Structure formats: C-alpha cells, structure tokens
Amino acid sequence: MKKWLILALILSCCTFNSFAQSPNSVKLVNAVQEFTQLMIHPDEAQLKKITHKKLSYGHSSGHQEDQASFIASLMTGKSDFVSINLNEQTYNVVDDIGIVRHILVAETNDNGTPGKVRIGVLMIWRDVGESWKLLARQAYKVPQ
Template identity: 45%
Template sequence: MKIHKLLFVAALAICTLTGLNASAQKSEQAVADAVEKLRKAMIDPTDATLQAIASDKLSYGHSNGKIEDKAEFMRALVSGESDFKTIDLTKQTITIVDNTAMVRHELSAVTANSGTPGTAHLSVLLIWVNQNGGWKLLARQAVKI
C-alpha cells in the first residue's frame, strides 16, 4: 500500500512539474508574440495597433537619450518622424517574473526617419506587463552597439 502511495505522489509531482513547465513556455510564447506584434506595428504603424500594444504609462527610451511617453511614441511612428522600413531582431531572451516580462534583443533596422535614409543597430531592453489578460509594453530602452 505504501508503494502505491509513493508511486502516486511521484506521478503527481511529475505531472505538476510538467504542467508548470508548459505554462511557463506558454507565457514566454505569448510575450514573444507581443514582441512580434510590436515589431510589425513599428514597420506599419497605425493608431489602433500601437494603442493596443502600449501601456498608458509607456516610457520609450531611444538610443540618443530621448524619452517619449505613449502619445509621443505613437505620434512619431504614425507621422513618419520615426520610420522603420525593416526590423530584424536577434539574440532575444525572455524572463518572466509574476506579471512582468523582461525582453532583451539586438535590433538591426533600415530607417527613413523624416524621409532621411539610415540604419540602426541597437541593443534593446523591453519591459512588458500583463494587464487585462494581455501583454502591454511598459518600458523600452535602446543603446547603440
């Protein structure tokens, strides 16, 4: 009888750990999906897509030190002041703690800010918060590399 209880407890522990791992992978994938939505929205920005992805408390830091709030971030992209033609993300890592996710990656882009052709190669830190069942961008900071 004791062996059956021990086997049951071991099986329950394995199932619980497997379930936790699956849940963590699902959360990580949801954050990765949010990053991809942001990437696409920065290339083809609309008020609706940017509104949906950004927290109302957004702090968006550029590699030149300029800091924008949500309204400034949206205006710059929609107006073409900040214009990304392509964005490639590499070396991405995602760390989730409770309802907050930290994403680091390298960003390489072709730009045309205010119509002037250019390129960008940045190291980026994104902070996402899970609000109302979805991941919202709370903060971003980029540095030139």
C-alpha cells in the same frame, strides 16, 4: 574549453525550450513580434492597445517619449522603420513582468532620410490578463 561551450549551448537550449512551453511566455513572444510589425506598419489603435498608458520609451540618443509622442512619431514618419531584424533575443517572465532583450538591426527612413541602425534594446512588458502591454523600452548603443 570545447566541453564548456557545448555544455553552455545545451543549457541555453533547455532554458529556451522550458520558456517556450509556458502559454503566458508564448503570449509575450507573440506580443514582441506584433509590436515589431507595428513599428514597420504603424496602426494608431493597435499601437495604443499594445503599449501601456504610462509607457516610457527611451531612444539610444537619450531622447524619451511617452505613449502619445511615441505613437505620433511613428504615425507622422518622424520615426519610420522600413525593416527590422531582432537578434540575440532573450525572454524572462517574473510574475506579471516580461523582460526582453535583443539587438535591433533596422533600415529606417526617418523624416524621409534613409538610414541604418544597430542598437541594443531592453523592453519591460506587463501582463494585464488577456494580453501583454509594453511598459518601458530603453535602447542603447552597442559596439559596431
């Protein structure tokens, strides 16, 4: 059993290292990091730049937003992130599509009400040449 665990760990490290060497993959990692910071410190112009005009943004509650309503929620404080940690992240690039998964752990202050959240997130990014744009994001509840 121990040998299989060690082998799995080595293979996952090799997979991540080969992923990290691709310049396009590095751009995707950077885009996710930039997006995360924009959720904490929203900037309307930058949010519009990093998200696709056809954005589909799904919350774990089932609520859906497009690009305009997603940005408005952050700008008005309806959705307010104080801190965000992304755990168990995985990245996959297939042609011009980036698939990112992680567990988001955050402190929030939505509409002035402090809270904590721990959710799973699937993000679909599209490579548009010079940058990656978030095309879709779906959050889901994870067991506590």
